[in-house]
Amino acid sequence: MRRFGLVGRPLVHSASARYFAAKFEREGIAGCRYDLFPLxxxxxxxxxxxxxxxxxxxxxxxxxxxxxxPLLEALSPEAERIGAVNCVRCDGGRLIGYNTDVEGLRASLDELLADDRPEEALVLGTGGASQAVQYVLAERELPFALVSRDPLRGNFTYDNLPGEEVARCRLIVQATPVGTFPRADEAPRLPYDALTPRHRLFDLVYNPPLTRFLELGRQRGARTMNGERMFVRQAEASWRIWNG
Structure with a gap:
């Protein structure tokens, strides 16, 4: 039996086990299982x-x-540049880290933005997912500012983020777990009245499909996207890495 899984905490929101179980059945992949490992x-x-x-x-x-x-023996060049890992390959006892979030982010932003190019972006959060977002925005030479609970890690905190900044940054990427099931009624504290139909809102959360953050953006006419496409693309990229 070849084993795969997801480590994190909490994992009640995750669709990974269901996704891979369906993939194994759909593609006739035998002798494999994918489990959740809450650490x-x-x-x-x-x-x-x-x-x-x-x-x-x-x-x-x-x-x-x-x-x-610190627990990994090696990193892919991209994971090393990003400074965060979401995929690990076990290779003869060695743990090798990769970042497949970036593949999902690239595909998602291509669809959300199409031919539109915002002048600036706003990234909510400064954790590991945010680092992948920052990497992809830098690839596109798209200037961005960071919003963090920690005033030492972001350009703004949620308490001092001005409406003018939200209005200017037509792409807003939500890279925190806020609004994830089961706390789906929560949303980042933003001046949502500064949003317009020219805004593009991307939430990395995919459960629920319509987060409160996206719902508030839609009420202002903004174009929105959840994290489902990113989730699928990063999962498939992980599968390719695990199978060499």
């Missing part, structure tokens, strides 16, 4: 890999995309 802290990872010697690879989600780095 109380990332130090439990080595115990997990010792207990499951047939673990071939796993995905990584909040809050461990950066905390896992």
């Amino acid at each position: 109380r802290e990332i130090g439990e990872l080595r115990r997990l890999t010792d207990e499951i010697p047939d673990l071939c690879g796993f995905n990584v989600t909040i809050p461990y995309k950066r905390r896992i780095l």
